Amino acid sequence: MGASSSSSVQAARKAIADRLHGLRLDAGLTAHRLSETCGWHPAKTSRIEHAKAAPSDADIRAWCRACGADDQVADLIAASRDADSMYIEWKRLQRGGLRQLQESRVPLYERTRLFRTYSSHVMPGLLQTPEYATALMAAITDFRGTPNDVAEAVEARMARSDVIRQGRARFAMLIEESVLRYQIGSPEVMAGQLGALLSAMALPAVSLGIVPFSARSRAQWVTEAFTMFDDSRVHVELLAAQVTVTAPGEVDLYVRAHARLMDMAVRGEHARRLVAAALSALAG
Template sequence: MSSSPSSSAQAAREALAARLRELRLDAGLTGRDVAARCDWHPAKSSRLENAKTGPSDDDIRAWCRACGAEDQAADLIAASHTAESMYVQWRRLQRTGLRRLQESYVPLYERTRHFRVYSSRVIPGVLQTEEYARALLATIAEFRQLPDDSAEAASARVARSHVIREGGHSFALLMEEDVLYYRYGGVRAMSAQLGYLLSVMPLPSVSLGIIPRTAPRRMWGQETFTMFDDQRVHVELLTAKVTVTQPSDVITYARAFAELSKMAVHGSEARALVTAAISVLEE
């Protein structure tokens, strides 16, 4: 696993910066030459070439013009947009509310055939009850100082989860055993949530694995991540969502998921862990 989930985004920024540098060298120009032709400070050229500053679309057009490579601008702008979309702060994603963010994922969920989810902190979103989701999302809204539309967002999240009961989708879900004990919404909400887990485990589309606390670790715990087919991975950080699309990185997450799966129990053993967590709530 990469040293940081945001490494793919940084690698994309650095690749773009390297392409700008190559255009300058191919044109036989110095950084100062480019700065003069673009009418900006020489330090800006250095920052762009070293990926210290992300270029705007106009910066890319000006750079390509200065290097006599205007035909390269469109491709470079597209690469820049891809790099910036990889690492997006939650505040930016959630600025229009938690409900709209939940709804924005519906097309992705509907077109994905195979989901792989690892969760180290909360019940996976597609398995959340509305009461549990509402409590969790209210906590998120409060921490991030967002308008609290947690009730509407929870309803949207549950509606989005209809895909687990439709044909053509499969879900391989892993969670750490401790997730069963992290309480959101009080005893009643947690009891209903854990009971719901037991009810969905027999679904043919769902494979739910739980990694026991006592399992010998083949893989260290990761940030919560969701794999959408073999095309992309969403990694949830405290401050941002990272979207991984580089094939080699997607493969690395698939390997991590496979290793985590080897530590998990399924079927009756997983049900026993959920039942044990329910019994603790009832004490």
């Protein structure tokens, strides 16, 4: 799954490279001649055409001007910027602090009608208690060295999480059993979070599955955390960056992965027993 999460980005960049290559051929220019006209080394033209280097806005303008295709500039620049936005390093997303990141996603959360999530290491943001979110965001802030606005970010996350109780959307949520056991914050924080998870399982809009340690064929499904927004967009969380997947074929891959993982998960009373066992382990 890790390789597929960036393939949409590469496919988008390859499509831009192919369009630029086509413009050069249509203009009857050799790669050497185009490079000469644009004022750069032929190796740069080769890297751009083979999607080994992303062209800048200035590169695209120069390329189109050399090919007599100025009418293509705006469209190509827009496509290039879209490709860049698919892979965004966390340091860029979080450079203004965590609160701004939480608030920026409110419109997306409000218009989504079906959320499908998979969490392998921490509780899904929509289910986090304020205390759990505080402990988690404090650790993120410390690790990434971002501005410390944890209190404001937690407040924003709690406000965003209201969508789970408004009755306008459905939530098909999956977590690994290990999420119940990884201690974020103090034992009291974890106990409160596990109790809140039991309450969330009773919400009519929420379907929560837990993939148990004992799930068969589990080894081949170790994957990154992701959130699906309807059938049109997936946010994949990597250590260094967030990858946005929008290509239909790639989105479908995550739809099928979520369904497969849901088949491995336990729900209802069995899931509640796993949560209760994790609570008992904290008390012990």
